[in-house]
Amino acid sequence: MSHPLESIFRPKSVAVVGASNAPEKYGYIILKNILEAGFQGPVYPVNPKATDILGRPCSRSIADLPAGVDLAVIIIPAKAVPQAVAEAGQRGIRAAIIISGGFAESGNEGAALQRELVEVARRSGVRLVGPNCQGVNNPYHGLCASWPLLTQRGEIAVISQSGTVGAALMDWASQERLGCAAFVSLGNRSDIDETDLIDYFAQDAPTRAIAAYIEGVKDLDRFRRVVTDCKKPIVVLKSGRTAEGRRAAESHTRSLAGRDELYTALFRQLRVHRADTLEDLYDAAKVLAYLPKPVGRRILTITSSGGSGILATDWAEWSGLTIAPLPGPVAGQLRGLLPAHCIIANPLDLTGDGTATLYRRVVEITAPHVDYQVIIFGDPILNAAEVVTPGAPQLVIFLGGADVERQERERMHLKKVPVFPTPERGIRALARLFAFNEVAT
């Protein structure tokens, strides 16, 4: 049984309405991105004034499109959009991504136009993403109906009321070779909203965690129901927390930002993680998507950098984690293995002698005695990627390793082990797994 939003994420064929030959226009950029992301089905540019765009023959109108197109990406002046959506419905197209701006965000006239658009879409049986949005990217389907061109596959689904904020997240994840499960820019949310998308990603196979930037929840009752049913972790960055911020949110996407402390209550009760910053949103999503749930709070830090170990310890203490002492026999075993100047305690400081081989031995020996290992690589440690195990209760932090760090981080990300750039960001993210008192103190 397929989800109602399937034609947005996994269309068989796509039309780009308002495709353009001018490289600076979104009608060109989006068509190019869809082609270059490796979309497997037919792609049809629609433009009455062009014969072909990017080597693809152009349809003069939506009515001229061949049968079987299930998604339209629309990038034409706002006033022409309702008519285009009506034609799309007549041609059997079930979903449209409206990139065009000039709707509710632009004043009363635009708001009226948006109401007309929604009415037409409903009558025509077309579901809408947008308007005023940055599109949809599903790297598992070669569908980059968005910008920039990003194709790295991962396990974090990104939902964003701001195109840029969401794209930034996906960009970071791409650059780190961790990737995303999908990216959706909601824009004005005239039809499809964050709740519809949570409902979709809850059943989307590649998605392991959902990260959302929103300025307000559109339908609180439905949000509660859908989030309650969603088995995957969700982290939300909700802006408009101050009086001035609320005002800005209202003019940005016409969102009712609402009382912040009540959002805190709502998220808390629904077991939705709340991020404070964009970085925090990304870090939390990484932990929630890739790391296993802990069975207890005892952590052991293994580091080659004393300072980083202390920073991690401070943050762990502030986060309510337990800095577990090493059991006597384990300490004895390590004493026999490690050079005399290593500090056998928690943090366990391997100092400059921390090679990958040594790390691996120490990780093996100590793993049975703690609930989570915090592994800090604080030097250019070659083959660090071979120390860590996907799906194991290990939080990995890498810093001060320059080119080796970048190479090893990429290797770790390709094997689905998330890497954090600083002790504080890593531990703060790790603490997410212990939120909501799911783990005994």
Place this chain on the structure above:
Amino acid sequence: MTSPSLPTDPSRWLSEPDALRLLSTYNLPVIAHRLATSSQEAARAAQDMGCPVAAKVVAPGLIHKSDVGGVRLDILTPDEAAAAFAAMCDRVRMQDPAGAIHGILIAKMAAPGTEVIVGMVRDPQFGPAVMFGLGGIFVELYKDVVFRLPPLSMAEARAMLMEVKAAPLLTGYRGQPPRDLDALATCACIVARIAEEHPEIHQIDLNPIIAYERGCVIVDAKILVHG
């Protein structure tokens, strides 16, 4: 659950006896109290419930009772209660000659404990929200309050109590006995239920509730009703 239907005037604060009566029907632990309409009744009330008592004027339209001398605490004898009745009526009449006085509420002085606040506000977007905080500077200066959206389970209410920064004051700070968290959580749950069963109630302030090692008592209650 049945509860008394409330008056349907436009938006207004319930009188304190009405507010306490409503809370009592939900089995909330309200302070022992009685409305006196004469000096003699005031003395009798003090006698019956045992001193020390407090006296508070009950006059519709009088929001800031203490500003006009409408509150007296630590009354030690029934005679003092009778005298307070007369003096208080005089003072309030002097301030507001046209205002009606329904009587003087004689209430038992609560033993010292930890002051907390349980409240409810109805938000246009979220609907009812239950609030919890510790009394005094914790709410006023530090804004150290947490909210929950009904329905509220006991587990969720307990978690709410522990979420305020001042929570250690409830769990045995500096040799103090721990406070009865279940009693406070029960108050929060009942306030959530009142909010659901009484859509006409717009705001509830139980401020303060005095929390003890066992149990708690609501000393002051304000309820805002929309007509």
